[in-house]
Amino acid sequence: MEITKFYSKNFDKKKRTRKNITSIILHYTGMQSERESIKRLTKQSSKVSCHYLINRRGKIFRLVKDEDVAWHAGKSMWGKYKNLNKSSIGIELVNRGHKFGYQTFPKIQIKKLAKLCKFLMKKYNIKKKLVLGHSDIAPLRKIDPGEKFPWNYLSSKGIGIYPKKIFKKKGNNLILKNELFFNNLHKIGYRYLDTKLKKKIIKNFQRRYRQKKINGILDQETLKISEFLTKN
Secondary structure, X not given: OOEEEOOOOOEOOOOOOHHHOOEEEEEEOOXXXXXXXXXXXXXHHHOOOOOEEEOOOOOEEEOOOOOOOEOOOOOOXXXXXXXXXXXEEEEEEOOOHHHHOOOOOOHHHHHHHHHHHHHHHHHHOOOHHHEEEHHHHOXXXXXXOOOOOOHHHHHHOOOOOOOOOOOOOOOOHHHOOHHHHHHHHHHHOOOXXXXXXXXXXXXXXXXXXXXXXXXXXXXXXXXXHHHHHOOO
């Protein structure tokens, strides 16, 4: 696998051991171009970075070494893990994002991502359920990699979790219990579950697990998906 080195100074001075790396966090760059994305991820004053960046032609860049803590996750939690920067490898995919004209992810970009993820999962013994999106670990702040990201395809390659079943809609969403849904999310690993912002959280859940309809409404299908995921 060909990887081009492109150095960023934005990482912690203290190194980590191999056993400290337990997850992979996927992002989109959310900027207007590849050039602007690399500039921001390597500029010291921006205080952001990632370990790997994959452009839209599938070229992989390494900006920060795996053993260094890159600054990609920000304030974040998942299950027992806090501040995911410390325990994760961050991968950015060049995509303009929702702000600048959200794009479909090219097949070559995703194929190279899958190859890189499989390599890292094997090297660091990372479980497939700990390949996560930025919106999973920071659901009140982030929406990337978004509803066009092919979690289904990655799951078919053993990367990440995605429901295989198709859940039929039944019942009236008005009588569904929010408490049950949010309990399910907590079991799955979600944190920052502020029920005052429940629509935002539900929409982020749908962006990953029910991409064809993202409305922030807790209907039967969304609830059933959450129940299914608690068992995986």
